[in-house]
Amino acid sequence: MLIVLPPSETKSHGGSGAPLDLAELSFPELTPVRRELVDALSTLPVDDALETLKISEKLRGEAESNTRLWTNPTMPAIERYTGVLYDALDAATLEDTSRLAVGSALFGVVRAADPIPHYRLSGGSKLGGRTMKSRWGKLITEALSGEFIVDLRSGTYQTLGKVPGAVTVRVVSGETRQVISHFNKHFKGEFARALALHDAGSVGDVVDIARAAGLDIEFDGGPELTLVTP
Template identity: 65%
Template structure:
């Protein structure tokens, strides 16, 4: 099983790893596009990057970080990304992270322990007037299609579009409101996907029913909607 997480806009600074080496990244078939994107992003002057990526003055430091992609220190991808989902995942305490991967606008998809620098590029960004979807084409889908076994795709919509995989199990998180209706709430969606990923990280699942059973064993309320879709009710 491979669990594909969404990335986050916020990323931990620093790192103790050697600078970026594409040969150390998982899914090597993605390296040609990765190299092209990293070169294009790092070549942008700060003002140009802020304009192309739609960054405010408050985020100038992130545009500056993009200039150092080839020289900045790295850290494992699953530790680089921060925020609600990654707080719930608490990857540093997981005994085994080999079943975790992370979707990325810059790198396509990464293994949890792939060493990457801090960067700023979103799934909805345009770089030199080209969308990330057009740049990645079918390459992310093809890379994920080569994964043996079940793929649980927890990416958000923008990142699923960069590499959709029809056979993957997707998860929707619905919060129950006071009047009994349900709604997708961003905070709870991210938190509970992180909790689910943590529960699945060191387990075996060969089918959507296995995923549902593991979630239920962890105390979650789960509905199997179809052969490829689960709903967590929170």
Template identity: 55%
Template sequence: MLIVLPPSETKSFGGDGAPLSLDALSFQGLNPVREEIAEDLTRLNAEQARSALKLNKNFDEEFAANQQLWTSPTAPALSRYTGVLFDALCPATLPPARWSRLAVGSALFGVLGGNDPIPHYRLSAGTKLPRREDPSAAAPTMKKRWSTAITEALAAIDGLVLDFRSGAYHNLGPLPSAATVRVETEEGKVVSHFNKHYKGELARVLCLNEEEATTLDEVVEIGRNAGLAISLSGPTQLTLVVQR
């Protein structure tokens, strides 16, 4: 089982790992695109970065982080990302061996293993990043840059894939065979604002279970045993009902 989480705009700074090495990351087939995007990102000047990355708050810190992408310290992906989902997941309190059940979607790295060492960076799925060899040309979308690479990487996974990514990151590399989760209220309304929180809770429940789920029926059983109102609502669709 692999649970693919969305990333977060907010990330921790610092770390005690060696500088970024693409050879240390999972899904090695993504490295050519990773390197191209990373090089383009580090070569943005301040004006280009402010425009392309929509940087307003904390501009100096975020711009500096991108400039130092290849030299700054790294931390495991699950420690680097912060925010609502990762607060609910609380990876630091999960058994270390269970981190292998988790991956994170990324505009810069495509998809990462939970333990993959990465630096702080700023790049979103909706960014149009200029190419360094022709910065005056129309900047390509991240979807165009990744093309089919992420989909192919995920399709090579042997076993159950649960896709918890948000829309923009899902679109960078959709996997039709992966199961998705719809979070809704008891009245049947889709939960949007706290969607990530509940997906983080479900991911935590699945990681804490000693046995790894291999089917969606087992995902439902594990969730219900943990007190979650979860059901299989389609061949590749789970529905999680929450109280608001």
């Protein structure tokens, strides 16, 4: 089982790892596109990057950091990404993170231990006039084929490489039955943590693991689960 998490806009800076070496990343079939994107992003003038990335002057440091993608230090991907989902996941307290991966506009998909630098690029960005979806084509889908996938990526990142048959999760309010957005990431983080502690080979296994962890999961026999919040 591989649990594919969504990335986060916020990321930890710094790191103690050597500069980016694409040969060190999982899914080597993604290397050519990764190289093209890193080269394009790192050579994009900072003023142009602010517009391309749709970020304000206050975040100029993010664009400046992109110019050093080949030289900045790295850290494991699971430590690089931060935010609500990653707080709930609390990967630092997991003995084994090998079942975790993260979707990425820049790297396609990386496993938890893959060393990556700080960067700023979203799945909805255009770089060199091309969308991330057009750049990745079918490569991410093909890279993830052959494994049992639990896909927790947001819609934007799923479109970069859809995985037919993957288990997905919809988070709804127990009171209104409406899809929730504010706490969506928190509950997906709890869900991912529960799964990371066990192995699963079917959607039924996933349901059993989640329910044993105290999560309210509705299952109609298909690959889409509904997680009902308190």
